[in-house]
Amino acid sequence: MIKRSLTVLAGMTALAVAALPASAQTYGPGASDTSIKIGNINPYSGPASAYGTIGKTIDAYFNKLNAEGGINGRQIELVSYDDGYSPPKTVEQARKLVESDEVLFIFQSLGTPTNTAIHKYMNVKKVPQLFVATGATKWGDPDNFPWTMGWQPNYQSEGRIYASYILENEPDAKIGVLYQNDDYGKDLLQGLKDGLGDKVDMIVAEVPYETSDPTVDSQIINLKASGADVLVTIATPKFAAQSIRKVAESGWKPLHIVNNVSQSVGGVLKPAGFENAKGILSTAYTKDPTDPQWADDPAYKEWAAFMDEHYPEGDKSSSFTVYGYAAAQTLQKVLEQAGDDLTRENIMKQAANLNDFELGMLLPGIVINTSDTDFFPIEQMQMMRFNGEGWELFGPVIDGSVGS
Amino acid sequence: MTDQSMTSEAPAQGRGKPVAERAGIPVGLKRAALLIGLIIAIALPFMVKNFTIFQLTTVMIYAIAILGLNLLTGFNGQFSLGHSTFIAIGAYTTAILMEFGGFGFYATLPLAALFCFIVGFLFGLPALRLESIYLALATFALAVATPQLLKSAPFEPWTGGVQGLLVFKPEAPFGIPLNSDQWMYFVTLVIGLVLAFFAVNLVGSRTGRAMMAIRDNPIAARAMGINIALYKTTTFGVSAAYAGIAGSLSAVVVQFVAPDSFTFVLAIGLFVGLVIGGVGSIPGALFGGAFLVYVPNIAEELSKGLAGAAYGAILLLVIYLMPAGAAGLVRAIVMKVLNRRA
Numbered sequence: 164m165i166k167r168s169l170t171v172l173a174g175m176t177a178l179a180v181a182a183l184p185a186s187a188q189t190y191g192p193g194a195s196d197t198s199i200k201i202g203n204i205n206p207y208s209g210p211a212s213a214y215g216t217i218g219k220t221i222d223a224y225f226n227k228l229n230a231e232g233g234i235n236g237r238q239i240e241l242v243s244y245d246d247g248y249s250p251p252k253t254v255e256q257a258r259k260l261v262e263s264d265e266v267l268f269i270f271q272s273l274g275t276p277t278n279t280a281i282h283k284y285m286n287v288k289k290v291p292q293l294f295v296a297t298g299a300t301k302w303g304d305p306d307n308f309p310w311t312m313g314w315q316p317n318y319q320s321e322g323r324i325y326a327s328y329i330l331e332n333e334p335d336a337k338i339g340v341l342y343q344n345d346d347y348g349k350d351l352l353q354g355l356k357d358g359l360g361d362k363v364d365m366i367v368a369e370v371p372y373e374t375s376d377p378t379v380d381s382q383i384i385n386l387k388a389s390g391a392d393v394l395v396t397i398a399t400p401k402f403a404a405q406s407i408r409k410v411a412e413s414g415w416k417p418l419h420i421v422n423n424v425s426q427s428v429g430g431v432l433k434p435a436g437f438e439n440a441k442g443i444l445s446t447a448y449t450k451d452p453t454d455p456q457w458a459d460d461p462a463y464k465e466w467a468a469f470m471d472e473h474y475p476e477g478d479k480s481s482s483f484t485v486y487g488y489a490a491a492q493t494l495q496k497v498l499e500q501a502g503d504d505l506t507r508e509n510i511m512k513q514a515a516n517l518n519d520f521e522l523g524m525l526l527p528g529i530v531i532n533t534s535d536t537d538f539f540p541i542e543q544m545q546m547m548r549f550n551g552e553g554w555e556l557f558g559p560v561i562d563g564s565v566g567s
Numbered sequence: 568m569t570d571q572s573m574t575s576e577a578p579a580q581g582r583g584k585p586v587a588e589r590a591g592i593p594v595g596l597k598r599a600a601l602l603i604g605l606i607i608a609i610a611l612p613f614m615v616k617n618f619t620i621f622q623l624t625t626v627m628i629y630a631i632a633i634l635g636l637n638l639l640t641g642f643n644g645q646f647s648l649g650h651s652t653f654i655a656i657g658a659y660t661t662a663i664l665m666e667f668g669g670f671g672f673y674a675t676l677p678l679a680a681l682f683c684f685i686v687g688f689l690f691g692l693p694a695l696r697l698e699s700i701y702l703a704l705a706t707f708a709l710a711v712a713t714p715q716l717l718k719s720a721p722f723e724p725w726t727g728g729v730q731g732l733l734v735f736k737p738e739a740p741f742g743i744p745l746n747s748d749q750w751m752y753f754v755t756l757v758i759g760l761v762l763a764f765f766a767v768n769l770v771g772s773r774t775g776r777a778m779m780a781i782r783d784n785p786i787a788a789r790a791m792g793i794n795i796a797l798y799k800t801t802t803f804g805v806s807a808a809y810a811g812i813a814g815s816l817s818a819v820v821v822q823f824v825a826p827d828s829f830t831f832v833l834a835i836g837l838f839v840g841l842v843i844g845g846v847g848s849i850p851g852a853l854f855g856g857a858f859l860v861y862v863p864n865i866a867e868e869l870s871k872g873l874a875g876a877a878y879g880a881i882l883l884l885v886i887y888l889m890p891a892g893a894a895g896l897v898r899a900i901v902m903k904v905l906n907r908r909a
Contacts, residue, residue: 207867208875209832245867245874250731250828251821255622255860262618276731280823283733344720345729373720 193267194505198238199498201225202260202269204277209247214273216477217296218243220487221271223474234498242266250280257281261290268293268510271314271490275299275346278311286310291510293497294490294540298424300350300565303538305515310507312514312538314490316423316448318347320542320563322354324446325395325420327561328546330362333418337367339391341382341406343398344371351397351422354563367391372402383409393418400425404435411439420444423544428453432549441551446544446561449485450524454553462523489524493531493540496520528560539565592901608756617748622860624748624820627755628813630856633840634766634849635809641847642770643802644782646699649706650837652713653683653807655829657814659717662732662824663725672737672819676758679815680808687807691800710834717826731825734818751820758816762809766849769805778802843885845892854893858885 193200205218225239233239242264244256253272260266268291272278275297285292286308294314295302298321302313329336340355342348348371356363368389370382379402386394387410394417396406403425410419423446425431432440450457457463466488470479477484498505500513517540520531531540542564547554612620632654639645660679664670670678690709697705717726726732739750769775777798780788789795818824840855866877889896 207871243871245863245871247832247863248827249830249832250823250825251625251817254821254823255625258618258621262616276729276825276827279730279733280821280825283822345718347729374715374718 189504189506191267191506191508191510192265194237196237198240199234199505200240200242200264200266201494202257202264202266203241203243204246204253204256204260204269204272205243206248206273206277207245209249211248211274214248214296214483215245216481216483217271217273217487217490220474220477220484221491223477224469224488224491227469227473228495234495235502239498246277248274248277250276253277253280254284257284261285261288267291267505268507270294270494271296271487273297278302282308282311289507291507291514293510293514294493296486296490298350299346300354303565305536305538310511312511312533312540314493314540315486316541316544316563317354317539317565318350319354319357319565320539321423321446321544322351322356322397323358323563323565324544324546324561326355326358326360327563328420328444328558329365329393330359333393336365336393336418337389337391338365338393338395339386339389339417340366340369340395341379341386341398341402342369342371343402344373348397354565355395357565358563372398374399374402376402378409379405380409382406383413383415387413387415391417393420395420395422396425397422398425400427400431404431407432407435407440407443411436418442418444423447426547426554428553437551440549443549445547445549445554447547447554447556448525448529448541448544449482449489450526451482451554452485453480460523466524485524489522492522492524493517493520526556526560537564592898593905596901612745612749612752617746620748620752621820624752624755625817626853626856626860627752627759628817628820628856629837629840629859630844630852631755631759631762631816632810632813632837633844633855634762634852635806635813636837636841637844637847637849637852638766638769638778638809639802639806640841642775642782643778643799644699645694645799645803646703647706647806648703648831648834648838649709649713650806650810651829651831651834652706652709653687653810654814654817654833655713655717655824655826656686656807657683657811658818658824658829659726659732659814660811661815661818662734665734666732667725672735676812676815679811683811683814684804684808687810688800688804690807691803694803695796695799707831707834710831714826714830717829726826729826731823731828734822734824736819736822751816755816755820758812762812763849763852770849774798839882843882843889843892845894848892848894851892851894858893 203218203221205215206212207215207218222241222243225241228234229238242260244259246253246256257269260269269285270293272292273296278295278297281292289310292311294312296314298315298318300317300319302311303317329338340352342352352369359365368386368391370385372379372382383406394410396403396419398406403421410417421443426445426447450463466485467479469488470477470484496517497510497513500516501509515533515535515538517531517533526545529541529543533540543560543562545556545560546558547556611623632650636647636650639647657679660682661672661675664675664678665672694702694705716722718729736747736751738747739745777788777793780791780793781795781798785795836859840859843858844855845851862881863878866881867874869877
């Protein structure tokens with residue numbers, strides 16, 4: 164008995180000794196008593212340069228934090244590089260950040276192909292690829308890629324939210340789906356099917372289109388002929404506008420759901436015709452800064468004040484500035500939680516340990532939750548209806564958790 | 568083809584000679600420069616970080632593609648703004664054969680080169696009917712179409728669509744004590760040297776003289792009995808094969824291929840690299856490659872918001888200071904020093 168406990172004691176001592184260097188070393192690369200170095204990659208040039216606003220907003224937000232004393236007394240040093248949305252350049256910039264600048268982690272790198280290019284590299288190097296700015300579902304795979312995490316609602320979650328709305332409100336619906344024939348379209352369609360579960364035969368027609376198609380007119384005619392009375396349009400802005408217009412022209416009156424990426428009033432609904440777009444449903448998760456209902460909202464005012472003071476040249480009507488602001492605040496929370504243990508392991512641990520975290524610029528009721536097995540921070544959205552002039556939120560916040 | 572290699576002592580003054588050779592930098596000096604360059608190239612990967620090795624490998628890969636473009640434009644007078652397409656074909660050939668065919672990387676390299684040669688040769692046939700700027704426009708159309716074709720439905724099962732394909736990066740074989748970055752650096756270096764050697768010999772050969780004769784005066788070339796169609800299409804094929812090899816190497820070095828990697832921006836970039844390095848200069852390709860990799864980074868350092876404008880300003884400055892490209896500048900400096908001594 165004594166011998167056995169001695170052995171245990173010896174074992175524990177050995178463990179403690181082995182663990183000692185790890186616990187004493189509270190700083191990973193890029194972190195120190197005075198600063199935390201963070202990497203970011205955004206397309207400031209090239210075809211997707213509109214997204215560069217997100218990187219600039221994040222930079223402005225950390226400047227604000229630094230002016231206010233930083234996080235836990237440490238200044239945030241953001242090193243942001245341009246990849247022009249070109250995957251080989253993303254690899255070069257990611258390697259520069261990790262191997263040359265030696266950042267603690269990479270935050271909000273933007274784009275699906277670009278992040279795919281560094282997905283494996285970051286996980287082999289064990290450097291967090293945190294809160295990537297893309298909606299693909301593959302970023303939430305902690306078993307195979309424990310160093311990568313998404314942020315915004317993924318496409319499958321969005322599909323599940325439509326399914327849950329339809330099951331609740333139109334249980335006898337016959338659903339027609341128009342979808343873009345690529346990963347994004349298939350991802351969202353998959354979520355819709357998963358959400359319908361054993362009612363998946365409610366879908367009477369699914370019709371793909373190619374981005375090279377000039378119009379989606381013939382697809383809409385086929386969908387109408389299928390006898391569907393609910394139409395789910397999974398399409399990028401140009402094609403969504405075409406589908407809204409064609410549905411109206413053909414005299415078809417389905418309940419029309421248009422996905423989140425095509426909710427722009429100016430970019431989709433206006434060209435489609437406000438009269439044609441009346442009654443259309445979609446989802447949202449951030450506050451629309453142009454929506455007058457938030458004018459007196461304290462969080463909106465805080466955001467507007469931040470924009471005026473720290474990013475005056477930024478566009479206050481753009482959803483990208485709201486997005487970057489909210490993403491940066493999520494990271495702020497993670498770093499606050501991490502305290503003085505600024506290792507790469509702990510950053511991932513804290514990122515996967517957000518509980519009912521609320522952000523001012525997300526819609527009321529939407530909370531961020533993550534865990535060891537849940538790498539999808541935002542999975543809730545709220546339905547909204549276009550009233551002919553603007554979007555009106557209605558109903559509860561709906562949860563679209565993948566795997567729920 | 569090697570009857571008149573670079574060791575020729577003929578002090579030729581004609582336009583046909585590569586820029587650096589025109590007024591004859593002494594051969595001994597050239598050899599010394601080559602030797603010193605080689606020693607530095609071999610020593611570098613043991614002195615710098617892996618990231619820098621990766622960047623240098625990228626420089627060499629661009630240089631190989633620019634070298635191919637140079638054979639076409641610099642020595643044969645055919646314009647191409649579509650070489651990103653051949654890089655894409657080379658990269659996807661390697662990626663697809665490795666992913667679906669179970670091939671090792673080294674086996675895919677010659678296949679990528681061969682396939683690009685065939686595609687380039689075939690594209691060269693209709694290109695025969697197009698003169699200078701019209702050919703530039705036709706090849707540009709190719710570059711614009713490529714990313715969309717790679718994403719399109721008929722090819723998607725093979726190309727992976729928008730998501731692209733992940734590629735496995737080879738490790739050093741036989742237990743050679745090099746990490747994978749160092750290993751791919753040396754693989755690229757050796758391939759680059761072989762291709763440069765081939766290019767030098769090709770240009771100095773009968774075939775090369777025929778290529779240049781066609782560039783300088785097609786009617787006179789025809790009168791001398793040169794089969795213009797054959798030479799032009801073959802040159803197009805060889806040039807495409809160079810680009811294909813560059814693409815194949817880039818696929819494994821970047822470990823990923825996607826349509827967005829091969830946009831027309833890359834094609835324009837190669838053209839810029841060609842002019843910066845020196846049209847008609849073989850060592851100039853290396854300067855062109857370095858320009859493509861490093862100058863956008865420098866421009867970004869200068870100003871994030873105006874990176875494009877800064878890039879443009881640097882480009883203008885370089886053209887103003889080195890009207891004959893980097894190779895022309897080096898030649899001018901060397902000649903000046905030599906003449907002062909003389």
